[in-house]
Amino acid sequence: MMTEKQPVNIFWFRRDLRFEDNCGLYHALSSGLPVLPVFIFDKNILDPLPRHDSRITFIHQTLEEMNRQLNKLKCGLDIRYGRPVEIFKSLVRAYDIKLVYVNHDYEPYALQRDSEIKILLQEHGIDFRTYKDQVIFEKNEIINQSGKPYTVFTPYRKAWQENLHAGDLAPYPSQALLDHLLQQNPERIPTLQDMGFEKTAVEIPPTDVSEDILRLYDRQRDFPGIDGTSKISVHLRFGTVSIRRQVEKGLSLNETWLSELIWREFFMMILANFPHVVERPFNANYESIPWKNNEKDFRRWCDGTTGYPIVDAGMRELNTTGYMHNRVRMITASFLTKHLLIDWRKGERYFALKLMDYDLAANNGNWQWAAGCGCDAAPYFRVFNPYIQTKKFDPEYQYIRRWVPEFDTPDYPEPMIEHSIARKRALAVYREALKKDEKSES
Numbered sequence: 001m002m003t004e005k006q007p008v009n010i011f012w013f014r015r016d017l018r019f020e021d022n023c024g025l026y027h028a029l030s031s032g033l034p035v036l037p038v039f040i041f042d043k044n045i046l047d048p049l050p051r052h053d054s055r056i057t058f059i060h061q062t063l064e065e066m067n068r069q070l071n072k073l074k075c076g077l078d079i080r081y082g083r084p085v086e087i088f089k090s091l092v093r094a095y096d097i098k099l100v101y102v103n104h105d106y107e108p109y110a111l112q113r114d115s116e117i118k119i120l121l122q123e124h125g126i127d128f129r130t131y132k133d134q135v136i137f138e139k140n141e142i143i144n145q146s147g148k149p150y151t152v153f154t155p156y157r158k159a160w161q162e163n164l165h166a167g168d169l170a171p172y173p174s175q176a177l178l179d180h181l182l183q184q185n186p187e188r189i190p191t192l193q194d195m196g197f198e199k200t201a202v203e204i205p206p207t208d209v210s211e212d213i214l215r216l217y218d219r220q221r222d223f224p225g226i227d228g229t230s231k232i233s234v235h236l237r238f239g240t241v242s243i244r245r246q247v248e249k250g251l252s253l254n255e256t257w258l259s260e261l262i263w264r265e266f267f268m269m270i271l272a273n274f275p276h277v278v279e280r281p282f283n284a285n286y287e288s289i290p291w292k293n294n295e296k297d298f299r300r301w302c303d304g305t306t307g308y309p310i311v312d313a314g315m316r317e318l319n320t321t322g323y324m325h326n327r328v329r330m331i332t333a334s335f336l337t338k339h340l341l342i343d344w345r346k347g348e349r350y351f352a353l354k355l356m357d358y359d360l361a362a363n364n365g366n367w368q369w370a371a372g373c374g375c376d377a378a379p380y381f382r383v384f385n386p387y388i389q390t391k392k393f394d395p396e397y398q399y400i401r402r403w404v405p406e407f408d409t410p411d412y413p414e415p416m417i418e419h420s421i422a423r424k425r426a427l428a429v430y431r432e433a434l435k436k437d438e439k440s441e442s
Helices: 023-029 054-071 084-094 108-123 153-163 175-180 211-215 233-238 243-253 255-273 295-303 309-321 326-339 344-354 360-371 386-393 398-403 419-441
Strands: 007-013 035-042 078-082 096-103 127-131
Touching: 007 023, 023 035, 023 096, 023 127, 023 175, 035 054, 035 084, 054 233, 078 084, 084 096, 084 108, 096 108, 108 127, 153 255, 211 243, 243 255, 255 360, 295 309, 295 326, 295 344, 309 326, 309 344, 309 386, 309 398, 326 344, 326 360, 326 386, 326 419, 344 360
Parallel strands: 007 035, 007 096, 035 078, 096 127
Antiparallel strands: none
16 A cells, blocks of 8 residues: 655755755755755765775764754754665655755766756656855856956955955854754664775864964964964865854954955866866966876875975875865975976875865865966966975974974985976976977967
8 A cells, every 4th residue: 555755855965064054954944844854975976985084984973963963853864875866766766855955066076966866856846956055155156347257366355355245144044943854763874884984083173263273373374383274174175164154253353364265265166167177277288298297206295205394294294184284285286296297186186085175176276276287376487495485384393393203314215306406397397388388379
């Protein structure tokens, strides 16, 4: 005997793992039907990852905590492991779904995935509604006088700030509506082991950044030896904090920190409007750089044994913690692309594998900046001198000694290449490649 399926709406959590100030969740909970909250551990994303990926531990722990909160309301998250299309086919069979609510995601895979889900749902007469949540301004909301997206940060930031109004930061009272969730006892949450992953001893910074750190951010952020950065990037990446709340803090506490949040949106806008940057330089003139791509050199960079202490400290911090100080990210990226003449895409992929806060738009944008081939990039002839960077930002070697204990001992390797030689070589290679491009265009 067939039983009538329960009519519900669905909210699908993705890069928005919070109940507070969640735009799509608010609209779902205001829809008038019980809401089934769903999260999918996506096999398409998870399968290529190493079994000890700390990001999966972080997501799993976050979902467990969210579920504990919902259990007090006699409901819970419907957490599944599989391919999204197959999961939604199962959900359509189990429920009379009227609407599916999500927040926008701008990465190429996410756009393809959402398109497939939307088509599937339309076949069953189900609407798929999406909302802006992880940025203040998206895609083409900030454009120049010609109606085109900005490709230089400074005028973008100015226009971003001129367009900001109080209403853009108004929070969505989604947490107050959680009693509109579907009363149900979801199936057992898939364990890390179920999905082939191991639990890691990941250390996650708090979601609430110290106001003292933010007030001093412009003066302390470049010094890796002190605790002077917000470390909020992992929470912005997975949406465990609201971007609206963070911008409010920036407006009241530190303009430099606000500028970093705007950089994040700038790179997301670039990715949305120029998706070719995922695989190719923003500036096509840099397509023909003849990278050396020496695998032994690349491995020494990955392992932090280049003989340049500030570079090695950064790579060891990354390999150990899944984090690297922002200033040191620029130094290590410049070293790989300019000193070793290794393709920025190899470094970008390595960071993507290791960084807890990995975000495609920001990672790609910053790597292209370091390589000199992106939008608003540093000129190709800017080659960071690791010794000068150390003298300016780690003069007492606090950071270096923390991560390179053999520094200043016979056990520490000699530099892979002398800085002045590497600089001259990089400038010659870039200059020659750009000349060839100019000739081919003329």
